[in-house]
Amino acid sequence: MAEPYLRVEGLVKRFGPFTALGGVDLEVYPGEVHCLLGDNGAGKSTLIKTLAGVHEPTEGTIYIEGKPVSFRSPRDASDAGIGTVYQDLAINQLLSVTRNFFMGRELKGPLGTLRMDEMNKIAHDEMLKIGIDFSDPTQAVGTMSGGQRQTLAIARAIYFGAKVLILDEPTSALGQKQQMGVLKTIKKVRARGDIAIIFITHNEIHSRLVGDRFTFLALGQTIGAGTNAEIGDEEMRRLMSGGAEMGDLKEELAAI
Amino acid sequence: MADGNESDRLQEETTFQRLLRRPEIGSFTVMVVIIIALAIASEGKSFNALGLKNNVAIIAQYGIIATGAAVLMISGEFDLSIGSMIGFAGMSMAMMLKWGLPFGMGEASPFAAFIITLAMTLALGWLIGTVVVRSGLSSFIVTLAFLFFLRGVTEVSFRLINKSTQISGLPDYKETSWFANILGGDVFGWFYDIWFMLGGNLNRRGEQWVEGFDARFLWWIVIAGVAYFILSRTQIGNWIYATGDNKEAARANGVPVNRVKIGLFMFTAFCATMFAACQVFDTNTSDAAKGNLMELFAIAIAVVGGTLMTGGFGSVIGVVFGAITVGLVANAVFFIPAIDGAWFRVFLGAILLAAVFANERIRKRITGGI
Structure with a gap:
């Protein structure tokens, strides 16, 4: 196996007395989908915000291609090739697809005019590469479906140099069919082979469908990790519910 | 590819259909109706040589400040201090022309009076913008404060230095200063020359009647033209739309949201200063009540022109149509003496309300009904 593009070692993040992350390890390889799973409050959000440069880690190190890095702002992280697609997507509904695609990073000619x-053309081509043939990139984003908006945000992150793509619960607010659309997009990005994907989800089926590697978090700790083949269904359910035995839960429920 | 082509659910449209769906279509239709109705009701007087000049003068006045107000509204903010800024700038220029430069630096040339005033108004625009973005308060309340503050400063300065709240009888600087002439003189004389050569534009003695439009017509064209270009063709334009639509999304993508807003508050201050400068050098007068209520007209025209109250959407072309419509109706009483001038406000109120509903429909159509 090649060298991981992004490696996290013993990452600790404390907010005052509260320990949000208590020593997390993570390895992300190019061309792989790394599913980050865990219940609410497990520390997933804190972890990705730390990777995205929003928070600075209290302890531990982030390595990119083997070299330690420290991010002081989201800009630093995105310059280092970490592209984060948040749930709200950072998209403007009234603006056209193209204007959203290039928001803040417009291509300029002389006199600051837009090309x-x-x-x-670029917006159209980049979205086509990962699965949507959008005939008219001048139409407003408000006319697009939730899945298409995800695709726009992902295509944008890749075009602007993301080597690690962090997808924050991209399927959670969508209907069934659109969820499948997003999974297809993830597969297509994976097939490029040069981009590492961190896929945050609650959904066991989705992670099974596209994931190569899993990391399970609970209460700020890594409680399990492994490849898709290594982790069985029972084990997966146990880890997703934060390590509690499903059997115990059944008994508890039965006792009520 | 089940999800591949949802965009195909959008209907293909002809050019004509596209034209009908443009956000300016409402204000354009109203404008055409008003022009025709006014031409008939005034028996052509509102568009004869002098009528046209007078109408264009007020349209250009409205147009200049409405452009500033509209671009600021597109970025998601209001400026209620425009009217008071006009009064302040007019006072500042007239006072320097009459009493000389501050701190005894001698007599003021029209250029010096204008530049010093512009420096002050731009600084005020910067201050207003900075207070709004740093405090996170609504621009409505911050600029309302400046509405009172600036009007008060204007009146107090007049009384302290001039002993009266108006200045009149300044020398006609247009005769001696090219600079005063490009702000207060005549422009597009060739238009009226050609009209005269074609046998029109005659006064009762059969001589050429009108020499040209007021210079503010040119300044309106320049300001609206630059605003149109910036909004539709430049990076800054994209930033303005992005800032007004969803500030946080814009910020997350690296748009300098605060700088955009502060810059646009300075732009409205600039527009107010141009309004005042054209007025001062045209009439060689100033008084403390100048520009009263103009902030509300500016906002009303911006809305009639299709600008969304919530930001993120609007067009300079629509604002041009809005300014023409409102300007013509404001002036109509001079050409149709039978009507009561207060009908203007009744009309403005009615089309404003209609425009707000129309704009809301456009917004819903764009965002898919959310």
């Missing part, structure tokens, strides 16, 4: 035709 609109070129931008339209």
Whole structure:
């Protein structure tokens, strides 16, 4: 196996007396989908925000291609190739697809004019690469479905140099069919082979479908990790519910 | 590819259908109706040589400040201090022209009076913008404070230095200063020359009647043209739309949201200063009540022109149509003496309400009914 693009070692993040992350390890390889699983409050959000440069770690180190890095701002992280697609997607509904795609990083000609035709073409082509043939990139994002908006945000992150793509629960607010659309998009990005994907989800089926490797978090600790083949269904359910035995839960429920 | 082509559910449209769906179509239709109705009701007087000049003068005044207000609204903020800024800038220029430069630096040329005033108004615009973005308070309340503050400063300064709240009888600087002439003089004389050569534009003695439009017509064209170009063709334009639509999304993508807003508060201050400068150098007068209520007209015209109250959407072309409509109706009483001038406000209220509903429909259509 190649060297991991991103490696996290003993990451600790404390907010005052509260320990949000108590020593997390993570390895993410290019061309792989790494599912980050865990219940609410397990520390998933804190972990990705630390990777995205929003928080600075209290202890521990983040390595990119083997070299230790420290991010002081989201800008640092994105310059280092970490592209985060948050749940709210950072998208403007009233603006066109192209204007959203290039928001804040517009292609300029002399006098600060926009190279609109070129931008339209790039937006169209980049979205086509990962699965949506959008005939008119000048239409407003408000007319797109939730899944298409995900695709736009993912295509944008990749185009602007993301080597690690962090997807924060991209399927959680979508209908069944659109969830499948997003999973297809994830598969297509994976097939490029040069991008590492961190896929945060609550959904066991989704992670089974696209995941290569899993890391389970509970109460700020890594409670399990392994490849898709290594982890059986029972084990997976146990780890997802924070390590509690499903059998125990059944008994507890029966006792009521 | 089940999810591949949801965009195909959008209907293909012809150019004509696209034109009908443009956000400016409402204000354009109203404008055409008003032009025709006014031409008939005034028996052509509102569009004869002098009528056209007078109408364009007020349209350009409205147009200049409405452009500033509209671009600021697109970025998601209001400026209620525009009217008071006009009064302040007019006072500042007229006072320097009459009493000389501050701190005894001698007589003021029109250029010096304008530049010093512009420096002050831009600084005020910067201050207003900075207070709004740093405090996170609604621009409505911050600029309302400046509405009172600036009007008060204007009146107090007049009384302290000038002993009266108006200045009149300044020399006609247009005769001696090219700079005063480009702000207060005539422009597009060729238009009226050609009209005269074609046999129109005659006064009772058969001589050429009107020499040209007021210079503010040119400044309106320049300001609206630059605003149109910036909004639709430049990076800053994209930033303005992005800031007004969803500030946090814009910020997350690296748009300098605060700088955009502060810059646009300075732009409305600039528009107010141009309004005042054209007025001062045209009439060689100023008084403390100048620009009263203009902030509300500016916002009303921006909305009639299709600008969304919530930001993120609007067009300079629509605002041009809005300014023409409102300007013509404001002036109608001079050409149709039979009507009561207060009908203007009744009309403005009615189309404003209609425009708000129309804009809301457009927004829903774009965002898919959310």
